[in-house]
Amino acid sequence: MSFKYLYRFLLLFLLSSTHVLFSQTNSEIHKKTTALTQKATQLMKTEKYEESLILSREALTNAITLKDNNLIALNYNTIAANFDQLGEFEKALFYYKKAIVHANKTNNSHLKNWIYNNLGNIYCFNKKEYNKGIYYYKKSLDISTKIADSSEILFTKLNIAWAYFDIQSFDSGLPYLNYVNKYHPKNGDTSTIVALNMLNGMYHSHKNNSERATFYFEKAIKLGEKENEKSDLSFTHQEYAKFLYKIKNYKKAYEHLNAYNKITDELNNEEKLRKLNIAGINLEIDEYRREIDNIKTEYKTSHQLLLEKQSKNRLYSIIIISTLLLVIVFSYFYFQNSQLKQKNRIKDIESKIQENIITASINGQEMERKRIASFLHDNISALLSSAALHLTVFSTKNKTNSEEITKTKSILIQTHYKIRDLSHQLLPSLxxxxxxxxxxxxxxxxxxxxxxxxxxxxxxxxxxxxxxxxxxxxxxxxxxxxxxxxxxxxxxxxxxxxxxxxxxxxxxxxxxxxxxxxxxxxxxxxxxxxxxxxxxxxxxxxxxxxxxxxxxxxxxxxxxxxxxx
The missing domain is CATH 3.30.565.10 (Histidine kinase-like ATPase, C-terminal domain)
Structure with missing residues (x-):
């Protein structure tokens, strides 16, 4: 499931929640905490995740002092969302769980609803633990139902349907899909219409209803291109390619696989080289498959000619028939041997395809390890060290040693060491x-x-x-x-x-x-x-x-x- 929906709704929720918090108390510490929370949210919106994490942690400290469960949950959720966007899903999961503990002590149903949705997304689409993910989705659905929020009910049921379909549990996901189909015109929006049509295509593909599957997949693609919903559009091309391959429409399947790769490249330029390698592997796979098909076709043609020749030879004399029988015996062993060689050749080709896929995957992983380790060590780690040094110089010149500067220096140093350790794990320094x-x-x-x-x-x-x-x-x-x-x-x-x-x-x-x-x-x-x-x-x-x-x-x-x- 695309994080775009999660990110947009999360930001809307955070903005509305912080606005409500401003009117709750006139206390200076409460105002400061609320301001820090709002600033952390704005920084996350502009993808300044490290700065957002520093402010949200400071706000969390104040919120704990105030014993305000709503503020505590909100800041834990902000911290988790930052790690979510950074791709550190284990850390995100840890803080989402802390957020839900405090959120459950409040009456903030919207906050609880979205934290449960976030937990569902982490488990389903990052950890691939679908049972846990669906459990949290259903917790979110219970809350949405109690507060009668039609749009949140629709969105959560769409998530549940997608999760069930992802594990091929179509019968379990169908009731949720039927609900979304029924109420989407009233309570849905354009952001989910592409995903909805794609899920309908997946269901009809499962039911071998080619006409309906084609209709929904192509409708999803058309809407995705119109609404510029690239993430869901890429998933649609991928699922459509699987369906076309299933019905043996290889040419069209290849076209949609190429479209999927192209859109995925646009969504993540940093992984462009890996995507090109995958595209190259797909080309090799198609070439090998065509070669296999040619081998099988040649064998069938040769075998058919032999049968025709045998039919004509039945008209000849006993001597010719006897001779022909020897030829048939010889031909049988010859073609058995040829067939065995062809089967071995097919196995070798399939083995080579698998090796190429594994090799490309490993090469990509090692290249990414080296690139990320170098970037962390040469850029991020150096910047953190420089920032800590500037703070030290500033403190010395101004003869000040405030608690905030001391904490900031400590956070920078800890982050520097963690990034260095991660760099060494990716590419051992020894x-x-x-x-x-x-x-x-x-x-x-x-x-x-x-x-x-x-x-x-x-x-x-x-x-x-x-x-x-x-x-x-x-x-x-x-x-x-x-x-x-x-x-x-x-x-x-x-x-x-x-x-x-x-x-x-x-x-x-x-x-x-x-x-x-x-x-x-x-x-x-x-x-x-x-x-x-x-x-x-x-x-x-x-x-x-x-x-x-x-x-x-x-x-x-x-x-x-x-x-x-």
């Missing part, structure tokens, strides 16, 4: 500064605890450096393997061994855990291992896993070394 082997040795020490000991062994010195991207790939591969051991192996001891030999880096990770059975005819289970295998394949390396139940697991990897230029 890896960047001292190299792969130093970082892997440190990784083994970090993962060791009272339950499991990770040993490290290498015939390569810690000072050895390879290509930066190569080191980063190897680091995250080993990190994932150690993480799997911690989570699943129940081992008490594990060992990481590294060897450089003939321009190849040999990696072995061995544990004495519970192990598991390996079926040579099936692919490796676990998305993490599939990611590692795909990455090793793209690096032209080799990946092997040996495991025996109750005897532990050994993973062996060898990859060509990319030396530092």
């Amino acid at each position: 890896l960047a500064r001292f190299g792969l082997f130093y970082a892997l040795n440190d990784l083994c020490e970090i993962n060791s605890n009272s339950a499991i000991q990770f040993d490290y062994s290498s015939n390569v010195t810690s000072e050895t450096r390879y290509d930066e991207d190569f080191e980063m790939k190897i680091y995250f591969i080993v990190s994932e393997l150690l993480n799997n051991i911690n989570k699943h192996s129940k081992a008490k001891r594990a060992k990481l061994t590294l060897k450089q030999q003939n321009n190849q880096l040999h990696i072995q990770v061995k544990d004495n855990g519970i192990g598991f059975e390996i079926n040579p005819h099936k692919t490796i289970d676990g998305f993490g291992l599939n990611q590692i295998k795909a990455r090793i394949n793209t690096m032209k390396g080799k990946f092997k896993i040996d495991s025996v139940p109750k005897e532990g697991t050994t993973v062996k990897i060898s990859v060509p070394i990319e030396f530092k230029i």
Whole structure:
């Protein structure tokens, strides 16, 4: 569900709530708190989230002093909304929950309604925990029903229908969709009309009603283009493409998939490169699918010609028939062998598609890790340090040490350290500064605890450096393997061994855990291992896993070394 609706209604609510708060008391501290809350809201509207967070936290401190649950809930909600817009959904969830605790101690039904809606959005569309999300939506719906707010009832039921449809629970979502269809002309607005038509399209697609599904999807697209509702329009193109693919209208499905990618690029320019990679993958997928279709068509044509030839040969003499029988036997085995080769070729193509998708996803993640870590460290962290320094100079020159300046300096310093830690998590500083082997040795020490000991062994010195991207790939591969051991192996001891030999880096990770059975005819289970295998394949390396139940697991990897230029 688009955050645009949530954001617009939240801002309207915050503005109206702060206006009411001004008339509640003439107390100076109450006026100051209300003013801070209003200012924090305005800063959030202009996307100055860090400044908004500082003011809303100061207002929260005052509100707690006043023991005003309405102000406390309002400021917790503002803090949560800031983190929501920043994409830090765990923090947003934490503060939304604090907000609802205090809101439930007031008679502010509108505030409670929107906090419950916000919780529903977080759980459904960020954490993908739909049962919890729908629970909070229904709490919001109960409040909207009690206060007889028709527009909020309509909006919340639209959210519930969307959540149910997202998990393919169409029968559960249908009553809510029917309500919205019935009352939208009276209580709805243009901001939700695109989403409504898209949901109708999804429902009729589920019911295999192609004519009605097409009508609603195309109507949603037309309205989305007219109203410039790009977020819902992109979702509509995506769902329409799924429906068209389902009915085997591949050409049109591809067109709408391209439209979805284009609009998504416009909505989020920072992810433009990742979207282009996805578009490239889609092109490769279509090329491979066309190749598969050509292979199957060629096989069917050849098989049909053979049957016609066999039919004509039945008219010949017994000798010719006997000869023909030998030809048929030979042809049978020949075509069986060809069919087997074609099936293997199809499997190879599908495997390559999957590897390309996984590789593109990992490359995008690593690129984003590096870019975000660099931006946090070189820009945000530097700005915070500079701000703290300016405050220190100001305090020294003016010989003042007010509580507000002290708190502001403390907040800036804490934020600086948190951003630095986040930067190091995204791209470990040890890896960047001292190299792969130093970082892997440190990784083994970090993962060791009272339950499991990770040993490290290498015939390569810690000072050895390879290509930066190569080191980063190897680091995250080993990190994932150690993480799997911690989570699943129940081992008490594990060992990481590294060897450089003939321009190849040999990696072995061995544990004495519970192990598991390996079926040579099936692919490796676990998305993490599939990611590692795909990455090793793209690096032209080799990946092997040996495991025996109750005897532990050994993973062996060898990859060509990319030396530092």
